[in-house]
Amino acid sequence: MRRVYLDYNATTPLAAEVLQAMMPFLTEEYGNASSIHSVGQRARAAVERARAQVAALIGAREKEIVFTSGGTEADNMAIRGVVGASTRARKHVITSALEHHAVLNTCQALEAEGVEVTYVPASPVGLADPEDIRRGITPDTVLITVMHANNELGTVQPIAEIAAIAREHKIPFHTDAVQSVGKVPVDVDTLGVDLLSLSAHKICGPKGTGALYVRRGVRLKPLFFGGRHERDRRAGTENVPGIVGLGAAAERAGVQLAEEGARVAALRDELEGHILARVPHTGVNGDRLRRTPNTTNIYFDFVEGEPLVIALDLKGIACSTGAACSSGAVEPSHVLTAIELSPERARASLRFSLGRATTREDIEYVAEVLPGVVEHLRDLSPLYKKSALATSQ
DSSP: OOOEEOBTTTOOOOOHHHHHHHHHHHTTOOOOTTOOSHHHHHHHHHHHHHHHHHHHHHTOOGGGEEEESSHHHHHHHHHHHHHHHOOOSSOEEEEETTOOHHHHHHHHHHHHTTOEEEEEOBOTTSOBOHHHHHHHOOTTEEEEEOOSBOTTTOBBOOHHHHHHHHHHTTOOEEEEOTTTBTTBOOOHHHHTOSEEEEEGGGTTOOTTOEEEEEOTTOOOOOSSOSSOHHHHTSOSOOOHHHHHHHHHHHHHHHTTHHHHHHHHHHHHHHHHHHHHHHSSSEEEOSOSSSBOTTEEEEEETTSOHHHHHHHHHHTTEEOBSSOGGGTTOSSOOHHHHHTTOOHHHHHTEEEEEOOTTOOHHHHHHHHHHHHHHHHHHHHTOHHHHHHHHHHHO
16 A cells, blocks of 8 residues: 655654764764763764754754753743743733644643733634734733744744834743744744744654754743753753754755755645545635645545544555644644634644655545545535535525
């Protein structure tokens, strides 16, 4: 059976050159990067080279990169770190209703601790309005955090505009860029952000490694305490193989970024065109212009998303109903309900996310298989039968 992987927003395959860069540090180069002997110093050199590679990808200074265990820790470090470092008696955070749970759940935990949080709404195409953020600012606002690209829709937020508002009010601004780094050009100075999260396994690097960009001068309270690693910002012995992998993946992601984005966008648009033309009662969720080049989210009315994912998997096609972290959840996607989709349509939506290994043959295979799978599931749906009867009358 042909296998087609269209779930790159969930995770990506480890690139061969990334594994090759990691291998020495999984075997003979086992040193602790904090040791002063030659074995440790070779590990230290590898960590600092990776720091330079990550910094280069996002236009940052090397000293502004903090290595973490992934995007979730980077988000927590940014949000809790800034809030914890603030000396104000009352603290207020602004975020959006579209955020990944790594941000939303952190903000909810802060609310339980007495921090006020404002969740700005999203438009029907999945965009946060910068003016809503401006209106939400109070004298107690200590942080604004809005994601760069949404993991379910691919929608790219107006980060530079939001950052300008934050800068005008002297409020630190964080963006979760886990789904944009490596897909679109990301430059921290162009965006104007103070903190930015990224993850290795979204750019063909290893799982369990990420980074937080922290602009010089931004104060953070550490999440946990121990040694003086990462300039006192993240205690714990460095995951040298993972960090080396992140660095190699970052360097790889920067090569032909624009060309690869254009190639994947063309395939994504081709897939959308096939689906909308061949499968009735479908449509695209979110903004079709302001989004990452690899992502589409499509609703299939009269079909439940999870049975459709399973049926496609049996045909060798891997896709998703939304965020992988929410897999198995009974509730519809919070992102899709935030853009005012009905619960039924939200549950009937699939995310297809492409990557560097995606080919035109893959898209053609999906276009060939998908209509029949949807038709079969609809034939089992009493809602579809009722709709068809009403239409014929």
